[in-house]
Amino acid sequence: MAGRYYDEWQIGDRMSHDIRRTVTETDNLLFSTMTHNPQPLHLDVEAAKASEFGQILVNGTFTFALMVGLSVGDTTLGTLVANLGYDKLVHPSPVFIGDTMRAETEVVALKDSKSRPNAGIVTFEHRLINQRDQIVCQCLRSALLLRRPIP
Amino acid sequence: MAGRYYDEWQIGDRMSHDIRRTVTETDNLLFSTMTHNPQPLHLDVEAAKASEFGQILVNGTFTFALMVGLSVGDTTLGTLVANLGYDKLVHPSPVFIGDTMRAETEVVALKDSKSRPNAGIVTFEHRLINQRDQIVCQCLRSALLLRRPIP
Numbered sequence: 001m002a003g004r005y006y007d008e009w010q011i012g013d014r015m016s017h018d019i020r021r022t023v024t025e026t027d028n029l030l031f032s033t034m035t036h037n038p039q040p041l042h043l044d045v046e047a048a049k050a051s052e053f054g055q056i057l058v059n060g061t062f063t064f065a066l067m068v069g070l071s072v073g074d075t076t077l078g079t080l081v082a083n084l085g086y087d088k089l090v091h092p093s094p095v096f097i098g099d100t101m102r103a104e105t106e107v108v109a110l111k112d113s114k115s116r117p118n119a120g121i122v123t124f125e126h127r128l129i130n131q132r133d134q135i136v137c138q139c140l141r142s143a144l145l146l147r148r149p150i151p
Numbered sequence: 152m153a154g155r156y157y158d159e160w161q162i163g164d165r166m167s168h169d170i171r172r173t174v175t176e177t178d179n180l181l182f183s184t185m186t187h188n189p190q191p192l193h194l195d196v197e198a199a200k201a202s203e204f205g206q207i208l209v210n211g212t213f214t215f216a217l218m219v220g221l222s223v224g225d226t227t228l229g230t231l232v233a234n235l236g237y238d239k240l241v242h243p244s245p246v247f248i249g250d251t252m253r254a255e256t257e258v259v260a261l262k263d264s265k266s267r268p269n270a271g272i273v274t275f276e277h278r279l280i281n282q283r284d285q286i287v288c289q290c291l292r293s294a295l296l297l298r299r300p301i302p
Binding site for chain 2: 027035041065073086087090091
């Protein structure tokens with residue numbers, strides 16, 4: 001396992017995740033069509049040219065899923081009981097084909113689980129950042145994590 | 152366009168979206184690998200068998216993206232200025248390979264835009280429901296939508 005147990009987190013912990021990723025046309029097209037998303041900004045070059053972005057805008061649900069994916073290995077891999085929910089998911093800047101993403105995580109809340117004495121809730125703030133150092137996606141994720149097993 | 156303008160929504164409006172979709176192994180595998188999500192519950196049959204689910208759990212970020220995709224055609228297609236954000240995203244029941252999804256939407260808030268006189272903010276509650284009538288995903292989406300053009 002590469003994630004950390006509940007007891008191993010403190011509020012204010014921050015990490016930059018090693019895996020970076022350039023977003024490609026394939027990502028945006030496959031993702032939008034797999035999810036039946038018909039938004040022309042994602043699929044229609046001519047409509048995108050006429051928009052305020054002037055080019056294809058990458059599907060924000062892909063951006064979100066990539067941000068979560070890039071963070072899982074260092075945060076909850078092997079220690080997750082369940083993802084309880086996500087809040088305040090925003091896309092402050094657009095993502096374009098060819099942009100390169102990196103992810104950061106900060107712990108913003110900790111709470112013992114009432115129902116599971118062997119677990120606790122960690123609230124992470126995840127941020128996805130492009131090569132121009134703009135935040136392109138941000139959210140809170142509350143994860144129920146195992147406590148460290150008693151040896 | 153198939154979406155509705157800001158002025159055409161009222162709080163309490165509800166709709167069931169026509170497009171239904173069976174979730175396949177391909178969805179879960181492509182989606183998880185495209186987003187570098189290493190969670191064994193999504194990718195490792197043996198780990199999934201040993202979990203409380205007893206089988207592969209479909210990646211929740213796919214479930215969310217599918218719910219949004221299924222709703223766009225009837226809600227914001229051709230009338231969207233921007234998605235402002237998502238809140239209270241939860242997955243109350245698991246999704247397994249072979250489950251069939253349908254989506255419902257309800258309007259829970261309306262607010263005139265201060266910065267754009269030609270637009271307003273609609274808050275949708277989206278729900279994704281399986282063939283056993285269980286809600287498997289739910290969120291709030293706040294969308295900035297154009298007002299109906301003055302003829």
